[in-house]
Amino acid sequence: MIGEENLEAVALDEKRGELLIIDQTLLPNEFRRIGLRTTEDIWEAIGRLRVRGAPAIGIAAGFGGYLAARSSNAADTPGMFRDFLKAKERLASARPTAVNLFHALDRLEKKFRTLLDAPRSVAENAILAEAKAIRDEDAAMCRALGENALSLLKPGMGILTHCNAGQLAASRLGTALAPIYLGQERGYRFKVFADETRPLLQGARLTAFELMRYGIDVTLICDNMAAAVMDRGWIQAVLVGCDRVAANGDTANKIGTSGVAILAKYHNIPFYVLGPTSSIDMTCPSGREIKIEERPAGEVTDLWYEKPMAPKGVKVFNPAFDVTDHALISGIITQYGVAKPPFEEAFEQFFRVKGIGD
Numbered sequence: 001m002i003g004e005e006n007l008e009a010v011a012l013d014e015k016r017g018e019l020l021i022i023d024q025t026l027l028p029n030e031f032r033r034i035g036l037r038t039t040e041d042i043w044e045a046i047g048r049l050r051v052r053g054a055p056a057i058g059i060a061a062g063f064g065g066y067l068a069a070r071s072s073n074a075a076d077t078p079g080m081f082r083d084f085l086k087a088k089e090r091l092a093s094a095r096p097t098a099v100n101l102f103h104a105l106d107r108l109e110k111k112f113r114t115l116l117d118a119p120r121s122v123a124e125n126a127i128l129a130e131a132k133a134i135r136d137e138d139a140a141m142c143r144a145l146g147e148n149a150l151s152l153l154k155p156g157m158g159i160l161t162h163c164n165a166g167q168l169a170a171s172r173l174g175t176a177l178a179p180i181y182l183g184q185e186r187g188y189r190f191k192v193f194a195d196e197t198r199p200l201l202q203g204a205r206l207t208a209f210e211l212m213r214y215g216i217d218v219t220l221i222c223d224n225m226a227a228a229v230m231d232r233g234w235i236q237a238v239l240v241g242c243d244r245v246a247a248n249g250d251t252a253n254k255i256g257t258s259g260v261a262i263l264a265k266y267h268n269i270p271f272y273v274l275g276p277t278s279s280i281d282m283t284c285p286s287g288r289e290i291k292i293e294e295r296p297a298g299e300v301t302d303l304w305y306e307k308p309m310a311p312k313g314v315k316v317f318n319p320a321f322d323v324t325d326h327a328l329i330s331g332i333i334t335q336y337g338v339a340k341p342p343f344e345e346a347f348e349q350f351f352r353v354k355g356i357g358d
């Protein structure tokens with residue numbers, strides 16, 4: 001079954017005390033797992049996008065927090081907690097946009113605070129269990145939201161996806177790619193179009209790589225070809241992931257997502273955002289409050305080229321994400337169901353009914 005034997009973008013080697021990640025900067029040419037021991041190594045790996053995708057970053061931070069506690073030299077739990085807090089602060093500074101990073105670290109801190117009177121070994125085990133729960137819950141949420149999304153799709157549909165929101169970006173099935181994997185198991189024969197997503201080529205390097213592994217019909221296009229494939233009538237739905245969804249439904253995702261949403265609106269194609277509730281930030285009223293990461297100019301001018309492809313010293317603007325206005329979104333698909341506008345009410349109902357978000 002797809003997702004049972006998955007790529008495992010992030011894993012914990014408990015024996016060695018290492019976070020094991022697939023170095024995604026090397027894909028698709030080289031498949032290499034690397035072991036990360038220290039907070040600094042994990043911070044670097046998140047910042048350099050060796051591990052990326054909102055849920056995967058959250059899982060990495062969860063295990064990173066545990067490893068920091070485990071490697072603390074403190075004799076007691078309060079001392080270990082202080083070392084954890086230092087690591088938490090550092091890891092939280094690795095990237096600013098994906099809210100899963102902060103949710104995972106806050107969740108560990110909350111757990112830690114209930115354990116301050118416990119012996120160190122007990123606290124350490126409880127933190128490990130919490131970090132594993134973040135990963136396991138993500139896998140379950142991805143499957144459930146994939147099923148919810150699949151119920152909106154029909155066999156043979158052409159689907160456009162932007163960036164990579166698959167196994168490499170989360171655990172197990174991923175988010176935007178989850179219904180595609182589930183559909184593949186059930187003979188849906190989707191025709192997927194993967195945007196390459198300049199400047200980092202995640203569609204080309206990661207989504208095409210992932211989908212081809214499972215024999216899924218995938219066609220690679222450059223970002224600026226989306227309008228052309230929509231115009232030809234080849235796309236019946238757009239599925240994208242999210243790094244942070246504000247309370248009103250405005251959604252931060254890989255740069256270029258909002259352009260795809262505008263095109264989809266023009267062509268009357270449903271545009272769906274797929275994400276676990278851990279990507280929803282109810283403390284952010286709208287997209288205006290979401291901090292958008294800006295990345296080095298070299299990603300635009302030099303990276304992936306043999307020679308620089310821009311004049312030396314040219315001014316560059318390189319935001320990693322943009323915000324798609326909620327008015328362009330047909331539905332936000334979570335593990336609890338499909339939120340339709342007004343999104344804030346729908347989210348509140350999810351959180352109320354399921355008793356989460358407290």
Ligand code: MRU
Pocket residue numbers: 049052053054055098162163164165166169170174175176202240241242243253254255320
């Ligand atoms: O910069 P990245 O590669 O981390 O950006 C990833 C995305 O924008 C994904 O769509 C998002 O994190 C959702 S991953 C399930």
